[in-house]
Amino acid sequence: MIRLIAEDGQMRSVKVGFSWTVFFFGFLVPICRGDAKWAVIMFAASVLTLFFAQLVFSFTYNGTYIRELLSKGYRPEDEYSRAVLVAKGYIA
Template identity: 50%
Template structure:
């Protein structure tokens, strides 16, 4: 389920609700492509630190954990940057998601 957020400048961004399959498969590249440099760096550093002692196998677990939390984190940060729900339906979805309290 997608939630549409709109900035006062007219820029719209869609955020999926729930598990992020793209983050699970592509890891830190997802926030990097979205322009979320902070979370791309955090995910890369955590994956690198975990990968060293596990010979790369730990990256699977890192991607799994971030896949559960990244979409919600991304939505929260967009709201902090001034984005608002486009419709009442989007606002209700954010409230259900535990992200938005008007």
Template identity: 50%
Template sequence: MKALLRNEGGITKSVKVGFSWTTFFFGFFPALFRGDLKWAAIMCIMAIVVGIFTFGFGAWIPGIIFSFVYNKIYIKELIEKGYGPADEHSKVILEQRQIVTAVA
């Protein structure tokens, strides 16, 4: 499921809502390609730390965990940077997923 976010400058971004298959298969690279360097570094460091303690066998565990939460984190950071739902459909999707709250 996708939502559209738009900032005050008129820039529109299409963002995926829900499970991140790209993070599941490619780890921190989707965050890196989106320009989200902070979360790319966090994911990479987590994989390295867990991998060190499990002799490399557990390095995939943070990737699975981040697959469930990364898209939500990314959308919330875009909202903090001034983006908002571009249309009513996107607003409903983000409210259902409890990413944004309904304004009375």
């Protein structure tokens, strides 16, 4: 679990790797995180693929969410979070 913080002080904790919450709850996870764009994409893909896409998103969603937060200006809160992001290739 890493912690990202925005310039305004808003903090997000994000797990790196497989998302069990997406595996079990699908498109409801991005809704709870306030990520409407990915909620719609995941819902449509899950319906069109008879929920096979939910398995794929379980492996990819946390990484996608981290990249979007970083692009919005979030930065690692501590050295551990920074080291994990560097090790996984999210930042240099």
